[in-house]
Amino acid sequence: MSKERFKGSSYTDLTTSTVDSLGYLQISFQSVKANRRFYIAYPHNGCNGDTGWLLVKESILTKPCKVDQVSETTIWYSGSTKKDYFNNYLIADLMTVEVNIDVTCDDRDLRIDNAVYNVTGNQFNDSVKYRCLGGFNHTSGDLYRQCNHLGYWTGTSPTCSAVCDITSLHIDNANYTITGNLYNDTVTYRCLEGSNHTSGDLYRRCNHLGNWTGTSPTCTRPCHCPCGSNEYIKVNDTEALQARLEKIKSKLSIKANETSKARRLKVCAKDERTSAKAVGSILGGLLIGSFVLFIIASDVPLLLREIKKGYRNIRS
Helix, strand or coil: CCCCCCCCCCCCCCCCCCHHHCCCCEEEECCCEEEEEEEEEEECCCCCCCCEEEEEEECCCCCCCCCCCCCEEEEEEEECCCCEEHHHCEEEECCCCCCCCEEEECCCCCCCCCCCECCCCCEECEEEEEEEEECCEEEEEECEECCCCCCCCCCCCCCCEEEECCCCCCCCCCEEEEEECCCCCEEEEEEEEEEEECCCCCCCEEECCCCCCCCCCEEEECCCCCCCCCCCCCCCCHHHHHHHHHHHHHHHCCCHHHHHHHHHHHCCCCCHHHHHHHHHHHHHHHHHHHHHHHHHHHHHHHHHHHHHHHHHHHHH
């Protein structure tokens, strides 16, 4: 507050043409006896003769005049259309101070991903409000910012992040811990005892696009049987389970006529076919002839000895 910046007032004797003759127009006035603020007065002629338009009594050093004899901050003013004696001053309920700050905030970088915003301007006390788009959550920064007297937006730029899917995080042969499913949340895996980490990432982070970084890890148990010999079926896949049961049942089932008992009870049936009879006759003849030949062949040496013996007896 100075004479150079004075623009006008509602008092008839306090104008731009008279302001230069003022004795006091200042934010703060302090003497050995009094401390006054927003002090507009002229002239000083002792407590009973002092005149002016406005003062704010903020603190007490001594109590030289009526306007100084208060125990709290008090707003004194002339209730007339022009200046008046201090002793005639009235007490105001409040005083408004309007400050015009000529600053500009940079509005070129207000836009952010995954959000819409509404800005009232880029001057002092102008504001910007953000709203995250559907499917995105506010994860950091400020959704409301204001242009301050230094020409900067208050707070920090907000971040609206997508939600990462957590239904696909489970893997076989491992445990995992998760901090959440928003931007910068993490998931950490640990292979179970007896399993080895063979591929993928044991540490993953939710990025601003709603995707987990890296790839899903794999924890593999060592094979003690031919690997891939078992076809695993999920317990909730009823159709696959039923098909597997039918397959196992068909492999374990045996026809009644194929049991060992049934086979022992089987008897030979007569075959009336001509070809069967011929084959039977030939085989029978061969079998009998072989038997007879075997018997005769075993007696041939004895027969020959008897013939020789008889021949010698005849000659003698």
